[in-house]
Amino acid sequence: MPDITVEVLRYQPDTAEAPYLESFTIPYTEDMSVLQGLQYIKDTVDGSLTYRWSCRMAICGSCGMMINGIPELACHTFLRDYAPGPIRVEALNHFPIERDLVIDATDFMEKFPKITPWIEPKVAKKPSEGEYLQTPAELERFEQFSHCINCMLCYAACPQYGLDKDFLGPGLTALLHRYNMDSRDGASAKRMELVHSEEGVWSCTAVGYCSEVCPKQVDPANAVNQNKTKSAVDWFTRFLPGSKP
Amino acid sequence: MSYIRPMEGWWKKNPFFLRYMAREATAVFVYLYGLLLVGGLVNLAAGEAAFNGWLAWLRSPVGVGFQLVCLAVFAYHTWSWFVIMPKTMPPVMVAGKRLKGSAITASGVVIALVASLVIFFLTVTP
Numbered sequence: 001m002p003d004i005t006v007e008v009l010r011y012q013p014d015t016a017e018a019p020y021l022e023s024f025t026i027p028y029t030e031d032m033s034v035l036q037g038l039q040y041i042k043d044t045v046d047g048s049l050t051y052r053w054s055c056r057m058a059i060c061g062s063c064g065m066m067i068n069g070i071p072e073l074a075c076h077t078f079l080r081d082y083a084p085g086p087i088r089v090e091a092l093n094h095f096p097i098e099r100d101l102v103i104d105a106t107d108f109m110e111k112f113p114k115i116t117p118w119i120e121p122k123v124a125k126k127p128s129e130g131e132y133l134q135t136p137a138e139l140e141r142f143e144q145f146s147h148c149i150n151c152m153l154c155y156a157a158c159p160q161y162g163l164d165k166d167f168l169g170p171g172l173t174a175l176l177h178r179y180n181m182d183s184r185d186g187a188s189a190k191r192m193e194l195v196h197s198e199e200g201v202w203s204c205t206a207v208g209y210c211s212e213v214c215p216k217q218v219d220p221a222n223a224v225n226q227n228k229t230k231s232a233v234d235w236f237t238r239f240l241p242g243s244k245p
Numbered sequence: 246m247s248y249i250r251p252m253e254g255w256w257k258k259n260p261f262f263l264r265y266m267a268r269e270a271t272a273v274f275v276y277l278y279g280l281l282l283v284g285g286l287v288n289l290a291a292g293e294a295a296f297n298g299w300l301a302w303l304r305s306p307v308g309v310g311f312q313l314v315c316l317a318v319f320a321y322h323t324w325s326w327f328v329i330m331p332k333t334m335p336p337v338m339v340a341g342k343r344l345k346g347s348a349i350t351a352s353g354v355v356i357a358l359v360a361s362l363v364i365f366f367l368t369v370t371p
Contacts, residue, residue: 013246069258096247104247140343141336159262162252207265208329225333 001027004079006037008049009090011097019097022046023086028079034089035063035074038101051101058215061151065101066090071156071213094155094162107165108152108172114194115168115176122186138183145178145223147216154210154220160203167203168194170210170220177223192234201227264325271322278315327353 003025011019024041032040035053042049054060056075063074068088079087095103121132154170155161161169168176176195180188195201204224211221256262288299302308330353331346338344 011248013248019248019250093250096249098247159252159255162255205269206329206333207262208332209259209261209265211332212261219332221329221332222334226335228333229335 001029002083004028004037004083005086006034006041006079007086007088008038008041008100009088009097010049010100011091012048013099021088028083030078030080032079033075034065034067034072034077034079034082034087037079038074038089049101050099059149061149064092064151064153064156066093066156071153073151073153073215076215092152092156094158095152103152105152108150108155108169111168111172115172115179116187116191117175117179119179119182119185120187120190121184132184134183141183142178142181145174145181145218148175148178148218148220149216151215153213153215154218157207157209157213159207159209160205164203166199168199168201170204170224171218173201173204173227174218174220174223177227192230195227196231196234201225201231204228267321268325268329271318271325274315274318275322277311278319281311323357324354327357 005023005025007021007023009019010016010022024045026037026040026045028037028040033056035051035056038049038051039053042051051063051065051074053063053075055062058073058076061073064071065074066072066089067074067077068082069090071092074089089101091097091101092103095105095107098104125132148171150171152171154174158167158170161167173195176191179185180191201224204221206221206225208221210224211219214220256266285296285299288295303312327350331349334349336343337349
């Protein structure tokens with residue numbers, strides 16, 4: 001089996017004040033993901049190595065980290081593609097590091113309920129009245145944005161979020177857009193308050209890297225920028241007679 | 246205690262961000278070229294001699310050099326904004342299918358080229 005050197009940005013707050021790089025040279029096989037490389041290190045070299053993971057199949061969104069400076073899912077990235085190495089693994093950019101590769105996602109989690117991430121029906125129906133029906137065309141309007149797995153890679157790709165933590169950010173705006181575009185939903189006006197605000201879409205400067213790194217092709221930059229247009233239209237149409245302030 | 250990493254030099258750490266910053270920097274040249282055109286208007290208002298002086302500056306080596314730099318920068322400006330354009334607009338449906346981003350970028354570039362050529366032949370008299 002060939003070897004590869006994995007440089008891990010370690011942060012052990014109980015023993016060191018600042019993060020430091022530590023190298024591990026490990027054997028790897030063709031089918032080993034970066035996550036499996038980390039698991040090899042934890043199991044056989046250093047049990048104190050700390051990282052998040054769960055599904056190993058790019059759907060839980062837990063193992064996001066910077067791999068050679070690019071936000072990636074560790075389970076979705078293969079060691080063979082970085083041979084002969086070294087490969088550098090760091091915690092996701094723009095988030096505080098808790099320990100080693102584990103970031104503090106408090107900011108993301110606190111913003112999450114603000115986008116009303118659920119459907120508030122236009123007209124509430126009792127179960128006995130039947131389903132809320134939707135045509136394929138209506139589904140098409142939001143489906144791609146519903147594929148978000150909250151892995152936060154787009155936040156690590158967004159320098160505006162890195163510079164301004166008040167910014168709602170790409171992923172949550174994509175999810176907000178997902179609900180606003182849903183024909184069954186009636187809470188769009190409430191969410192647009194957030195879109196218009198200082199924390200909303202106008203903090204985005206169209207870097208576009210969020211969409212490049214998204215492992216689910218959600219295209220959050222598209223959601224943000226479509227809402228810039230909506231926000232601008234809302235702002236100008238309020239001067240028209242008969243519009244609500 | 247969690248550790249917060251500094252943002253200094255963030256744009257130098259990824260080629261994507263370098264291209265983004267280059268795109269943003271092109272706006273400075275758009276501004277400078279705008280000033281040049283305003284300068285032309287001011288000179289036009291000041292009379293024939295002043296306007297001819299402005300035209301002479303345009304034909305001077307410095308003037309030609311500045312315009313060539315602007316041309317190259319504007320070409321990158323146009324290209325980079327058409328690259329991001331698919332991310333900035335609602336889905337475009339053609340015959341029931343969503344138009345690909347690359348098709349939107351290519352359409353923009355072709356329209357810009359055709360418009361440039363039309364303006365070139367309309368304004369440049371032999």
